[in-house]
Amino acid sequence: MSILAANLKHLYQRRGAWLWYVILFCQIPMILLPLHLRITRYLGYLIISLLMGILAGGLQKDILTKPFSFCLPNHRQIPRAFIFWIGGVVNLFLGCVFLGYPGLGFPYVLLVILAGGFVGIIAYFYGAYASFQAVPTPAAGILGLLIPCTIFFVKWDIVLQSIIIHQPIMVIVLSALVCVWVWRLLGRDFLARKYCGKLIMGMLDSWNRTKIEKYKQARADRNMTESKVKFFEKVQEFFLGKMERYGFLSRGRYIWGNIYMVFGKLFGFWNIWHVLGFLGTIIFLVLFFGFIGPSENDKRMIGFLFIVPALSICSLDLMPYRTVLFPAGRRDKYYSTLILSVILTLLAGLLVLLMTGISVFLETMLPEFSFRGGPILSYYGMDIADFYIYLLFVPVTLSLAAAFPRTKPWFIIVLVVVFMQGWIISKIVLKQSLVDLIGPVSIAGLIVLCWIGFLMVLYYVCMRSSLVGQGR
Amino acid sequence: MINEKTIVQMRNVSKRFGEIQALDKIELDITRGKIIGLLGANGAGKSTLLRHIIGLYLADEGECITFGTEAGKLGPKELGRIGYVHQEGELLEWITVKQLIRYVSAYYENWNHELEERYIADFDISTRDRVGSLSPGQRQKVAILLAIGFEPELLILDEPASALDPIARSQFLDLLLEIIQDENHTIIISSHILSDVEKVMDHAVIMRKGTILRDCSFDSLREEFVRATVTSIEGRLPAELPFDNIIESESNFSKAVITVEKQTQEELEAKAGALNCEIEIRPLSLEEIYKIVVSQESWVKR
Numbered sequence: 087m088s089i090l091a092a093n094l095k096h097l098y099q100r101r102g103a104w105l106w107y108v109i110l111f112c113q114i115p116m117i118l119l120p121l122h123l124r125i126t127r128y129l130g131y132l133i134i135s136l137l138m139g140i141l142a143g144g145l146q147k148d149i150l151t152k153p154f155s156f157c158l159p160n161h162r163q164i165p166r167a168f169i170f171w172i173g174g175v176v177n178l179f180l181g182c183v184f185l186g187y188p189g190l191g192f193p194y195v196l197l198v199i200l201a202g203g204f205v206g207i208i209a210y211f212y213g214a215y216a217s218f219q220a221v222p223t224p225a226a227g228i229l230g231l232l233i234p235c236t237i238f239f240v241k242w243d244i245v246l247q248s249i250i251i252h253q254p255i256m257v258i259v260l261s262a263l264v265c266v267w268v269w270r271l272l273g274r275d276f277l278a279r280k281y282c283g284k285l286i287m288g289m290l291d292s293w294n295r296t297k298i299e300k301y302k303q304a305r306a307d308r309n310m311t312e313s314k315v316k317f318f319e320k321v322q323e324f325f326l327g328k329m330e331r332y333g334f335l336s337r338g339r340y341i342w343g344n345i346y347m348v349f350g351k352l353f354g355f356w357n358i359w360h361v362l363g364f365l366g367t368i369i370f371l372v373l374f375f376g377f378i379g380p381s382e383n384d385k386r387m388i389g390f391l392f393i394v395p396a397l398s399i400c401s402l403d404l405m406p407y408r409t410v411l412f413p414a415g416r417r418d419k420y421y422s423t424l425i426l427s428v429i430l431t432l433l434a435g436l437l438v439l440l441m442t443g444i445s446v447f448l449e450t451m452l453p454e455f456s457f458r459g460g461p462i463l464s465y466y467g468m469d470i471a472d473f474y475i476y477l478l479f480v481p482v483t484l485s486l487a488a489a490f491p492r493t494k495p496w497f498i499i500v501l502v503v504v505f506m507q508g509w510i511i512s513k514i515v516l517k518q519s520l521v522d523l524i525g526p527v528s529i530a531g532l533i534v535l536c537w538i539g540f541l542m543v544l545y546y547v548c549m550r551s552s553l554v555g556q557g558r
Numbered sequence: 559m560i561n562e563k564t565i566v567q568m569r570n571v572s573k574r575f576g577e578i579q580a581l582d583k584i585e586l587d588i589t590r591g592k593i594i595g596l597l598g599a600n601g602a603g604k605s606t607l608l609r610h611i612i613g614l615y616l617a618d619e620g621e622c623i624t625f626g627t628e629a630g631k632l633g634p635k636e637l638g639r640i641g642y643v644h645q646e647g648e649l650l651e652w653i654t655v656k657q658l659i660r661y662v663s664a665y666y667e668n669w670n671h672e673l674e675e676r677y678i679a680d681f682d683i684s685t686r687d688r689v690g691s692l693s694p695g696q697r698q699k700v701a702i703l704l705a706i707g708f709e710p711e712l713l714i715l716d717e718p719a720s721a722l723d724p725i726a727r728s729q730f731l732d733l734l735l736e737i738i739q740d741e742n743h744t745i746i747i748s749s750h751i752l753s754d755v756e757k758v759m760d761h762a763v764i765m766r767k768g769t770i771l772r773d774c775s776f777d778s779l780r781e782e783f784v785r786a787t788v789t790s791i792e793g794r795l796p797a798e799l800p801f802d803n804i805i806e807s808e809s810n811f812s813k814a815v816i817t818v819e820k821q822t823q824e825e826l827e828a829k830a831g832a833l834n835c836e837i838e839i840r841p842l843s844l845e846e847i848y849k850i851v852v853s854q855e856s857w858v859k860r
Contacts, residue, residue, distance in 0.1 A: 303651050303690035310688055315654060322657050326664050334667040335634045343665070351652050412665050413637035416613065416630065549630075552615045 089160055093168045096145050102291075105499070106141050110134055117183055128187060128202070129243040131180040133234055135173075135206040139213020142172045147218050148291070150281035166272035169214055170265075177206030187251070194254075201254035204261030205246065209234075211268050218277075314357075321353050322346070337421055340414040344422035345429065348402060368437075372445045376452075376465045388468050389475065391441050393505050395434035396479035397498050400487045402430065405553070420548035423488070427544070431480050438476050442468040472519065477533045479505070481540035488540075488547045563589040565712055565744060566611050570620035573606055573768075580606040582768040583620070590711075591741040593734060595759035595776070596748040597848055602765040604748040605645055608716050611746075612640055625712075638666060641705035643698075645716040651690035655700055658689055659707070666708035677703050680729060694721035702730065706737065713737065715747040719754060727754055734758050756844035764851050771851055780841050783850060786826055787838045788814045801829055805850055817842070817850065 097103060116130030146165040149155050181203030184190065190198055237243055250257050287301050325346035332338030375388040404423050414422070449467035456462045479501070486497045512520050521529055566588035573581040580603050588594060588611075596604050609615040610622045613629035622629040625636045632640075650658050663669040678685060681699045692700065698721045705713060719727045735758055737743050749755050762779050764772040772779065788799065790812040799807065799814060802825075806817040818826070823839055830837035842850075 299651070303688075306652060307688060307691045315686075318653060318657060322653070322661065326661065329664055334665070335638070339665065340634075343661075346661070347650065351650075412662065413634040413640075414665075415633035415637060418634065550616065552609075554609065554614050 089158070089164050090167050090171065093146075093149065093164055094171070096149070097141075097172075100145065103141060103145070106137070110137055113137065117180070126187070127243060127247065128183050129205075129247050130238075131183055132206060132209040132243075134180060135177055135209040136213040136234060138172065138176050139169075139210035139215075140217045141213075142169050142210070143214030143217030146214075147281060147286065150278055151284050151286050153283045156278055156282040162275055162278055163273060165277060166269060169211075169272060170269065173207050173210040173214075177203040177210055180206050184250075190251070197254040197258070198251055201250045201257040201261070204258050204265075205250060208261055208264055211264070318350070318353060321350060325350065335413075337418050340412070340418040341422040341425050343412065343414075344405075344419075344426050348426060348430075368441060369444065372441050372448065372468075373465075376445055376448060376467060377463055387509075388445060388466055389472050389509055390505065391445075391468055392438060392472055392475040393479045393501070395437045395441075396476055396483045397501065399430050399434050399480065400483035400494050400498055402487060403491060404484070404487050405491075405548070416549050416553070419553070420545060423544060423548065424541075427484050427540070431484075434480065435476060438473065442470055442473075446470075471521070474521065474529050474533065475505075478529075478536055481533075481536040485540045485543040488544050563591075565590055565625055567623040568607075568610065568620065569622075571607075571610060571617045571622055572619040573610065573615060574618055579768050581610070581617070584768075584770060586763065586770060586773060588712075588744060588746065590744050591738070592761045593738055593745045593747065593759045594761045594763060595755040595844075596746055596763050596765065597752065597755070597844075598748075598765035599852070601767075603768040604765055605716050606768075607765070608642075608714050608746065608748060611712075611714065612637070612642055638708070639711040641708065641710035641713045643701045643705045643715045643718045649689050649697060649701060649704075652688070654686055654688055655683060655692070656685035658700065659685070659703065662704050663707060669708050673709070674703065674707050677706070677733075681726060695723060695726065698722055699726065702733075706733070709737075709740075709743075711742055711744065713743065713745045715745065715749075717749055718747065719749060719751060727751070731758050752845045752848060753843070762844075764848060766852050776844075779847055783817065783819050783842045783847050784821065784823075784826070784839050785815065785817045785842055785846075786830075786840075788816065788830055788833070789836045789838075791834050791836060795835070796833070800833065801826065805854075817846075819850075 113130075113134050116133055119125070119130070146168055150165065155161050178199075181199040181201075184195060184198045184202050187195070187198065285297075285300055285304050287297065291297050325342060328342040329339045329346070332342070371391060371394065372388070375390055378387050404426060405419055445467035447467075449465055452465040454462050454464040482501065483498075486494045486501075490497060508520070512518055512523060516523065524532075564587050566586070568584050568586040571581055571584040571586075572579070578601075584603075584607065586607075596607070598604050606615060610617060610629060611624055613622075613624070613632045616630045624632060625639060627633070627636050650661070653661070659674065663671075663674070677683075681703075683696065683699055683703070687696075689697070689700065698718060702715075702718055705715070719730055722730060731754060734745055734747070738745060738758075747755060747759065756776075760776050762772060762774060762776045763770060783805070786801075788795065794811050795809060795814055799809070799816060801816060801818055801821065803819045803821060804816050805819055808815045826839060827837055
């Protein structure tokens with residue numbers, strides 16, 4: 087097997103890539119809809135090119151960080167071959183979308199397809215470049231997607247499409263020059279030297295807990311200052327003071343200790359930029375989801391924000407550091423985790439209320455507007471009557487966090503899909519909320535059932551199962 | 559029936575992880591005042607066994623009693639008597655060593671601050687560093703300190719010295735011997751560095767594929783296997799040497815090196831004398847004994 091073939095196998099061997107394919111699959115309407123609706127905006131496929139570039143670049147960066155690859159014979163040229171091979175095949179295929187463009191005769195259409203493919207390759211290179219350069223944080227992802235979204239929003243894609251249609255040879259020549267430049271750039275040794283052995287988070291590492299932990303530690307080391315250490319000491323003294331109010335064998339000591347372990351850790355990694363980023367993300371989400379929806383007249387996707395805080399609870403380790411042996415028995419772990427869950431539920435609930443308040447405020451403030459003669463954009467706030475969604479989701483996510491500490495990210499995805507389907511069916515298709523459909527008493531009963539379920543799961547995990555996994 | 563000296567009693571304990579039988583009908587008693595060496599290859603079930611003792615794992619079958627309480631129901635009172643150094647050395651990464659020690663010590667009424675200070679000085683631990691930034695060796699030192707700081711009655715060490723340098727390992731072994739001076743203390747140490755364990759242990763438990771091959775005092779194990787060099791005083795040695803229970807044998811014209819089991823020095827000397835041979839007997843190292851024990855399939859059935 088050639089080295090390139092071995093590298094290409096990563097496309098299906100890396101399980102994280104499968105999720106990427108699901109995202110790519112969801113972009114197919116971007117290609118098909120213009121053909122179906124006879125709208126002459128064909129460059130939606132550039133999103134797929136961009137995402138494929140991110141995937142290809144991410145996979146190669148990941149391989150380059152592995153020290154063994156540095157010494158592999160003839161491996162230095164593989165990132166270039168890999169990126170160009172995938173980019174060429176995918177974008178030539180995507181460029182065929184111009185076969186549906188009206189009025190393009192043969193053989194001129196072949197030139198346009200080639201030009202469209204080359205433009206796709208440029209978007210693909212941008213994705214690969216971003217993948218090599220950026221740390222895959224949610225902020226980087228949002229920023230990366232904002233650029234193409236803005237291009238489509240201000241209709242620059244129509245300008246670009248016009249150039250492709252009318253000046254295909256110029257587009258081909260210019261793009262080919264860019265390809266030559268990238269070819270030479272990727273052929274140099276510096277990539278292997280730059281990334282070999284570096285602790286870098288790859289785009290498919292989101293579920294590699296060990297690597298995430300190492301990365302966090304390295305980042306925390308960089309951010310550690312004398313004043314921060316002193317601040318932690320004060321935080322610790324606060325929690326130790328709470329612990330020491332209880333006897334040595336008392337359960338209260340373990341409950342406060344568990345709370346300290348979760349919240350102290352947050353203090354350990356957060357700085358002022360994280361706080362600002364957190365607030366900025368909240369405002370962005372409230373704004374973004376307030377404007378989007380599946381149809382012009384029903385932009386109620388902001389209801390998604392009722393489950394976001396519940397999902398974020400899921401990312402916490404409810405029984406942190408299970409293998410560090412404090413003299414806490416299984417029953418102590420059960421009660422301390424339970425109380426921690428209640429505190430987290432209250433805090434996340436406050437966050438939901440905060441977002442609801444902000445969105446309601448924005449709803450009264452933001453006027454309807456239209457951009458460049460496009461559709462009228464109006465803002466919808468969160469409806470406090472939908473708060474039950476949060477109360478339904480929290481026990482589910484807490485149960486997942488307790489029972490599947492390693493695989494819970496997959497369940498988060500499933501939960502999001504379930505919520506989206508349920509939300510769309512009830513609000514958009516049936517034009518009713520879940521409360522209208524099954525009644526408030528049933529909803530209350532469902533919430534109680536979910537919480538009982540969580541208590542049972544937690545009891546089983548703490549009292550009946552292994553508290554550590556193999557290798558943990 | 560658990561007696562006063564027995565602090566851990568495992569009866570018919572089995573544990574399975576999917577297709578892997580991690581423990582298979584384990585019978586084990588651990589008594590006070592000993593250093594027990596738990597030996598075995600990777601995947602032999604050592605860590606699983608240790609985790610059953612402290613109730614991190616619950617047995618699929620059988621029972622494990624620690625300090626008179628079922629391991630799954632151990633509470634703060636019993637767990638406060640057990641120190642545990644975890645194989646992976648998982649600690650609280652986000653705080654400094656000083657803060658970690660302060661935090662862990664808050665759980666123990668009998669935390670020995672004098673011992674803590676001495677250990678920090680002897681093992682050259684920087685308490686100002688963040689735990690997450692420590693080298694593997696430093697992490698192991700901190701983990702050991704956290705496990706011994708409250709002078710536990712039962713100290714469980716799961717690969718505690720693998721990342722320590724030779725000098726720190728030597729200091730660590732001295733520390734174990736110091737701890738065991740108090741006859742109320744018991745240490746279970748699982749390690750691949752057999753030359754280290756050999757220096758301190760007085761009881762051996764050898765495991766393979768989830769079963770215990772040997773559970774006996776180290777002295778009796780050492781007496782059981784010996785290696786002898788038999789040299790003919792005159793002429794060549796017979797093709798078949800008349801010694802019983804030969805495990806390994808290597809010979810040339812007038813000299814043979816044999817490894818035998820369950821033979822006393824007197825018996826060997828008498829047989830060598832009858833052959834008109836000189837015999838030089840030496841005990842085997844733990845590593846040599848271990849290799850013999852695990853390679854003998856027959857031992858599995860014992």
